[in-house]
Amino acid sequence: MRDAMEQEAEDAPIRMGAITDSLGFLIRLAQIKAFDNFFENLGDHGLKPGEFTVLWVIGLNPGLRQGSIANTLRIKPAHMTKLTARLVQRGLVTRKTPKSDRRAVRLYLTEEGSGFVEAHRENFLSFNFTEKDNLSQEEADQLTSLLKKFTGLNACH
Amino acid sequence: MRDAMEQEAEDAPIRMGAITDSLGFLIRLAQIKAFDNFFENLGDHGLKPGEFTVLWVIGLNPGLRQGSIANTLRIKPAHMTKLTARLVQRGLVTRKTPKSDRRAVRLYLTEEGSGFVEAHRENFLSFNFTEKDNLSQEEADQLTSLLKKFTGLNACH
DNA sequence: CGGATTTAGTTTCCGCGTAAACTAAATTTT
DNA sequence: AAAATTTAGTTTACGCGGAAACTAAATCCG
Numbered sequence: 001m002r003d004a005m006e007q008e009a010e011d012a013p014i015r016m017g018a019i020t021d022s023l024g025f026l027i028r029l030a031q032i033k034a035f036d037n038f039f040e041n042l043g044d045h046g047l048k049p050g051e052f053t054v055l056w057v058i059g060l061n062p063g064l065r066q067g068s069i070a071n072t073l074r075i076k077p078a079h080m081t082k083l084t085a086r087l088v089q090r091g092l093v094t095r096k097t098p099k100s101d102r103r104a105v106r107l108y109l110t111e112e113g114s115g116f117v118e119a120h121r122e123n124f125l126s127f128n129f130t131e132k133d134n135l136s137q138e139e140a141d142q143l144t145s146l147l148k149k150f151t152g153l154n155a156c157h
Numbered sequence: 158m159r160d161a162m163e164q165e166a167e168d169a170p171i172r173m174g175a176i177t178d179s180l181g182f183l184i185r186l187a188q189i190k191a192f193d194n195f196f197e198n199l200g201d202h203g204l205k206p207g208e209f210t211v212l213w214v215i216g217l218n219p220g221l222r223q224g225s226i227a228n229t230l231r232i233k234p235a236h237m238t239k240l241t242a243r244l245v246q247r248g249l250v251t252r253k254t255p256k257s258d259r260r261a262v263r264l265y266l267t268e269e270g271s272g273f274v275e276a277h278r279e280n281f282l283s284f285n286f287t288e289k290d291n292l293s294q295e296e297a298d299q300l301t302s303l304l305k306k307f308t309g310l311n312a313c314h
Numbered sequence: 315c316g317g318a319t320t321t322a323g324t325t326t327c328c329g330c331g332t333a334a335a336c337t338a339a340a341t342t343t344t
Numbered sequence: 345a346a347a348a349t350t351t352a353g354t355t356t357a358c359g360c361g362g363a364a365a366c367t368a369a370a371t372c373c374g
Contacts, residue, residue: 015217026304060172147183
C-alpha cells in the first residue's frame with residue numbers, strides 16, 4: 001500500500017541513523033529540555049537562565065568587572081553590555097566605574113538584586129534537580145561530572 | 158592590599174558557587190564547545206549543524222513531510238520554513254507538494270544534496286569524535302548514553 | 315614627554331529562532 | 345452539502361546573541 005522507499009505513510013517510523021549518537025545533536029536537544037524546565041519552574045520571575053547566572057556570579061563576587069564575568073561565563077562583550085543594561089534597568093544591578101581605571105565597569109547587586117537572588121536561590125538550585133526528570137540521582141551526578149570534564153570547566157580557560 | 162570582600166584585584170579567583178553543578182549551565186557551555194568544534198572541522202562547507210542534520214534526515218527518509226522533520230528534530234515550523242528555503246536555494250533539497258494533500262510539503266535531496274551528504278558523511282560522523290576532546294572513548298559513550306536518556310530520545314515524544 | 319599599541323566597553327548591523335497572526339486545504343459536524 | 349474545526353505551512357514582527365567597527369582610556373616605548 002505504501003511506497004517502499006519513500007515516506008508516503010505519515011506514521012512510518014523516521015530513521016535518524018547515526019545522528020542519535022552525535023554529541024552535538026544530543027546537546028542541542030538537552031539544551032532545549034533544560035530551557036523548558038527552567039521556564040516551567042521559575043519562568044514567573046521574568047529572568048532568563050543567562051541573566052540569572054550573571055546575577056548569581058555578581059552576588060558571589062561583588063565588584064567584579066563586566067569583562068571578567070563575560071569571560072567566565074563565555075558571554076561575548078557585545079552581548080554582556082546589553083545583558084547588564086537589562087539588569088540595571090530592572091534595578092537589580094548597579095554599574096560603577098572605578099577611579100583607578102576609567103574604562104572599566106564594576107558590577108554590584110542592589111538591595112533588590114540581593115533580595116532577588118536570596119529569594120530565588122532555592123528555586124534556582126533546585127532547577128538542577130527538577131530537570132533530571134529521566135535520570136536517577138547517580139546518573140545526574142555522572143552527567144554533571146562528564147559535562148564538566150567535556151567543557152573543561154575544571155581546567156578553566 | 159586588596160579589599161576583602163570586593164573583587165578589586167583582577168587576578169582574584171572568581172567564585173561560581175553552585176552553578177558549576179547546574180545542568181543548565183553546563184549544557185550551555187557544552188553547546189558552545191560543540192559548536193566551536195563543528196566549525197573547526199567542517200565549517201568549510203558552509204552549512205550549520207542544524208542544516209546538516211536536516212539534510213541527513215531527509216537523506217534517510219526521502220519524501221518526509223517538512224512538519225515531520227520539524228517535529229522530530231524539535232525545530233519550530235516557522236524556522237523550518239526558512240531552513241528549508243535555504244537548503245532549496247543552495248540546490249541541495251527539493252520541495253514537492255503531493256496531490257493527495259495539497260497543504261503538505263515533502264522533501265527530497267537533489268543529486269547535489271545526495272552527493273553532499275555522501276561527501277561529508279565521514280566528516281559529519283567524525284564530528285562526534287573530534288569533540289570528545291577531553292573525554293576518553295568510554296566517557297564519551299557514557300555521556301552520549303546519559304544525554305539520550307535525559308533528552309528522552311529513546312522514548313520519543 | 316608624545317606617538318603607537320593595547321585594553322575595556324559600546325554601537326551598529328546582521329542572522330538565527332520564535333510567537334502570533336494568517337492563508338489555504340482537509341476533515342468533521344450537523 | 346454548508347458551516348465549523350483542525351491541520352500544514354507561511355508571513356510578520358521581534359528578541360537574543362554575535363562580528364566588526366568604533367570610542368575612550370591606559371600602557372608601552374623610543
